[in-house]
Amino acid sequence: MFHPLVFDNIRVVLEGAVYDRDFEGAITITGRSDVMDMASFHRMFHIEFTLVDRDKSEQAVIAEMHLRTSLADIAAEQLEQPLTEHVGCTICIHFHLPMMNHEDVPQKIRSITTILDDIWGSRPYITQTLKAKVEENRIEWPPKNLRNQVTLDFHRKIDEGNIDDLRFLIDHTVQSLTHLQAFADNDLS
Template sequence: MFDPTIFDNLKTVIEGAVYDLDVTDELVTVVDRSDIIDLAKFTRAYALSFQLRHARKVTCTISLAMTLQHIANELLYEEISQAGCTMTVSFSFSATHVDGQAVEQMLKHIWGEQRTVIQTLTYTYPKHERYTHQVTIDFERMINESHVDDLLQMIPYIIRSLEHLQQYAK
């Protein structure tokens, strides 16, 4: 019988919450999903990407990652306090001008001043009329099943962020 890990349980919660927004509420559209098991490094990675159904300029990706050490801590009961996985929430969009400070202030207003907001801009050289702007909310801590309610409570923050970031996307 399959004994799910913390990673599997959190992945199921995230999938359920986002697919409810897609199918039941018709608020978002899931645009991509990735579930990777790397047997060479014995790691897990999961990502679910979606957009607001009525405004599809910005994509949100919720990512979970579990390393070999995380898995060992959980399954071998070595450092059970270090068992879990990491999670990030990223937003990406195309833009012609980027006001990184305004984006950071807006997201910190929604997510809280203590959150780490990482912004990455990429463009194709030598033409740089359009940028791909990726903004990541990094929680900088391990999560486990005790954070399920927190994950579900993040959904309104994600929706509000998607709505507000539309103004920067071109």
């Protein structure tokens, strides 16, 4: 009989829990994908969402949850061989938020880190990547509009033993989304 991968079990629970939050009216799911990358032989599940009624707004903060597993993890599990130290998946959370004013960017970055540290307790490693769209023949510097991709990386694998933690992870993600949306709204006003 076919035995689902750790990745499949976690993906089903994660996806179901996010859809539960959508059905409750807290968030709106705006995209999802379940990919098998044939070039590097890894699996990735991605689901993105915004706060409810913000999905059409360009000022919306978007949350993305990425679940990945590698060829080594899949092979170790299927062959029942210790090919990796720990069989499991990794999860990263990304937030994409607009930053309309380029002034005092370092302070805004510190404020975002503080907001997330207050929610997550300094647990995930946080990186921020600023992006600016520069159109051909319309070079404007400094740019008026920036996008900040904030990444929360836990630097560890999870497995079925962590399934009960997924609901807390989603709760923290929605709480972070709410606070980051308030921060972005304040920044844009």
